[in-house]
Amino acid sequence: MKLKLGFSPCPNDTFIFDALVNKKIDTGDLEFEAVLEDVETLNRWALEGRLDVTKLSFPAYFKTADRYALLDSGSALGKGVGPLLISKGKQTFSETEVNAAKVLLPGVNTTAHLLFSFAFPDAHNKVFGVFHGIEEAVVEEDAALGVIIHENRFTYQDKGLIKVKDLGEYWEEKMNVPIPLGGIVIRKSLGTDRFNQVNDLIRASLQYSFDRYPEVSAYVKEHAQAMQEEVMRKHIDLYVNNYSLDLGTEGKKAVDTLSGIYNRIHAGA
Template identity: 40%
Template sequence: MTTEPLQIAYSPCPNDTFVFDALAHGRVPGAPALDVTFADIDVTNGMAERGEFDVLKVSYAVLPYVLDEYALLPCGGALGRGCGPLVLSREAGLDLAGRTVAVPSEKSTAYLLFRLWAADVVPGGVGEIVVMPFHEIMPAVRDGKVDAGLVIHEARFTYQNYGLHKLADMGEHWENTTGLPIPLGAIIAKRSLGAERLSLLAESIRMSVRAAWDEPEVSRPYVMEHAQEMDPAVADQHIGLYVNEFTAELGEDGYAAIRGLLTRAAAECLVPALRPDALSFI
């Protein structure tokens, strides 16, 4: 078997660095070596569409575009409950009909959840969609450059610092209407690696997750090094929300959530329809 390191890209967010700390630093016995690149998920989504890198953390929303070349791994990603994107505004209770909304990407789970929510609860639909980096969204809403913003990750814990109000929780709407967890970020790997290497990679990621749970303090320097000056308590909240049983194994509910999201999004013509076997691991 080749010993070439696998080219992997994932975000500098605490959940990803927590999950991959042991694996990236050679503390998982028998695991493949990794050559790590840090990139925000909108960048890794584009990498996946271009077939770059062996392993990538991407949004579940990009899966319909890349699953011919990549396999969805059954572990390492982010699904959960009570962890969905939020829609924020300066004005409490703002009617979003015809309003300008900033979003971090149009190929993101957050965006799909937002469009499914808007289809249900915003008669006539929202107005212009403006794509901008997620760290610019709350200042843009605060400064009146857009009427509302769709935010993700640690913004759940910090939006009140900007004087903003929560209009809706996309995850809450999803859970209430489906009963399923929220599928956010996926780990994918090139099918050309072959069944043996894909299986080894998946088991290595599981072991890395378990190592982080067993000794969380070991991962802390790696997490905080890349956490973009995030408060340690916020980093811990972030990890607590996004690293859970679905990270170790998608399981029946995890796969049902992914199929449910992408099937509903395809019905709204937001993504292409999945082939029946598209989510198969190997």
């Protein structure tokens, strides 16, 4: 049986899925057709029900929970891993100034957007774009503020940009749970046996990569061509951890907490 599997080309995802899609582990009667896209495209496709198994931001999962089930393996959660609010030349912004400023965010369905809305519920001058273009847009002053994710956490200072607020740190202080960024879901119609099989295969694929780390495979490098190997490792170290192997009780509590905030924000929208 062939399953369409969507994930991003970022090092944390290619690190997790390398052994699975490149048949370095035995996948039994399953074959995976990998589709690599940026996370907001994957979010949109999840809303359209295009893929059998996919990475997505948690707000997109909350919108599609009637169709998709969250797997225990493959997620991106952690502490100190959240999105950053940045500016070009000013570090201190009052809440009133943030609320009035033009803010560029990486997609309406991203966890970054939800965490920004959690910290600044009255900010409404929001513009959305692809995550890897946000740094440059702030440099060019197309927006006063930007919310960055992924490898941009490691590169924004090189471009003279300044951290205004760590949105993940704010979440951790207020909610006292890890930051749930993204998860892996499977189409519910595939049934419990396939859920368990895919869950075990993703965990085995990740364990394969962990067992060989800090080696970075050719597959990871291929999809992170503009990135130095040191940055790839920082990316993997930050976003791939024990929650990626198994959400566990603490991880599931964090997802439930984020779901509650999502429902509260959207109830008041």
